[in-house]
Amino acid sequence: xxxxxxxxxxxxxxxxxxxxxxxxxxxxxxxxxxxxxxxxxxxxxxxxxxxxxxxxxxxxxxxxxxxxxxxxxxxxxxxxxxxxxxxxxxxxxxxxxxxxxxxxxxxxxxxxxxxxxxxxxxxxxxxxxxxxxxxxxxxxxxxxxxxxxxxxxxxxxxxxxxxxxxxxxxxxxxxxxxxxxxxxxxxxxxxxxxxxxxxxxxxxxxxxxxxxxxxxxxxxxxxxxxxxxxxxxxxxxxxxxxxxxxxxxxxxxxxxxxxxxxxxxxxxxxxxxxxxxxxxxxxxxxxxxxxxxxxxxxxxxxxxxxxxxxxxxxxxxxxxxxx
Numbered sequence: 001x002x003x004x005x006x007x008x009x010x011x012x013x014x015x016x017x018x019x020x021x022x023x024x025x026x027x028x029x030x031x032x033x034x035x036x037x038x039x040x041x042x043x044x045x046x047x048x049x050x051x052x053x054x055x056x057x058x059x060x061x062x063x064x065x066x067x068x069x070x071x072x073x074x075x076x077x078x079x080x081x082x083x084x085x086x087x088x089x090x091x092x093x094x095x096x097x098x099x100x101x102x103x104x105x106x107x108x109x110x111x112x113x114x115x116x117x118x119x120x121x122x123x124x125x126x127x128x129x130x131x132x133x134x135x136x137x138x139x140x141x142x143x144x145x146x147x148x149x150x151x152x153x154x155x156x157x158x159x160x161x162x163x164x165x166x167x168x169x170x171x172x173x174x175x176x177x178x179x180x181x182x183x184x185x186x187x188x189x190x191x192x193x194x195x196x197x198x199x200x201x202x203x204x205x206x207x208x209x210x211x212x213x214x215x216x217x218x219x220x221x222x223x224x225x226x227x228x229x230x231x232x233x234x235x236x237x238x239x240x241x242x243x244x245x246x247x248x249x250x251x252x253x254x255x256x257x258x259x260x261x262x263x264x265x266x267x268x269x270x271x272x273x274x275x276x277x278x279x280x281x282x283x284x285x286x287x288x289x290x291x292x293x294x295x296x297x298x299x300x301x302x303x304x305x306x307x308x309x310x311x312x313x314x315x316x317x318x319x320x321x322x323x
Contacts, residue, residue, distance in 0.1 A: 026320050027295040030306055030313040031201040032236070033173030034127070034278060037158070037193045038085050042167050044107035046116065047087025049144040050168070051076075051197055054134060055091070057141065065133040067126065067200055067278055073097055076197040079173070082180045085194040103194035111167055116144065118168040119151035119160055124259035124283035125275075126202070127151065127170040153231035155185050162190050169193075172202060172232040172276070174312035185235060203279045203318055204236050206296035207287070208272040209265055213296055216244040223252040225261040225273035237274040239313075240298075243306040258283035266291065279318050288323045295323070 227233025
């Protein structure tokens with residue numbers, strides 16, 4: 001009986017590997033923060049309710065989505081280059097944590113929406129999945145109603161927030177800072193938003209089905225999805241290529257969403273794709289059910305170069321078995 005069990009176990013492992021069910025090695029990469037921002041005109045009470053409902057019930061949130069396990073008060077209050085919304089700052093202060101700065105004049109309730117609209121991300125990404133969980137949880141457990149909607153990336157989310165189309169939004173920490181300072185992606189500084197909470201890290205994941213692609217340098221001459229033009233993913237991809245001495249002209253770039261990138265990999269239309277999202281990411285998980293997926297890592301030298309070039313990045317490791 002033990003021999004039969006051992007044979008079956010070995011067979012299951014072989015089948016899992018053939019299906020790309022999990023990676024056998026850790027992958028070193030970099031990450032940026034996933035931050036929730038709010039329109040300044042949302043009332044202090046509404047943002048206080050949003051933040052307190054989430055952080056007072058982390059066990060329940062974590063049961064609904066695994067990303068909840070990564071949330072902490074210390075990280076949530078850690079942003080230093082963009083001021084916090086007064087409602088968020090009030091809650092963190094009650095917990096003994098003073099944020100670096102609070103947005104003066106924000107929280108006056110000039111935004112009169114009965115239900116806060118929360119811009120997240122594409123349906124195959126972590127923003128949408130986790131954002132939908134947070135919106136539903138806050139709605140069900142407080143007097144503040146929140147509706148999660150599909151978003152078109154960090155830059156678009158900031159612009160939609162500034163235009164008054166949404167009241168809450170997910171945004172990469174680097175893109176948020178660029179918007180506030182009027183740098184890089186933004187020709188001028190974006191007014192009218194403040195920080196709610198820094199939630200978790202979004203890993204820069206370079207996905208391929210080609211085992212010969214083992215370094216960013218190997219992307220030269222390859223067809224690579226680098227995110228939608230102007231998206232946070234696009235600029236993360238350019239940063240990564242630059243750290244390895246490559247430019248956009250050194251690859252054959254395509255500009256696709258997470259879901260479209262996964263489909264193109266599946267169909268053999270592209271060689272690799274940049275996906276910047278909390279791991280595990282739905283688009284990659286779905287791809288890994290039928291294909292053997294490889295993540296391309298960063299070596300220590302180029303990681304250091306990238307962080308020196310842009311201090312918004314943090315060195316991280318995606319554990320073996322994530323996919």
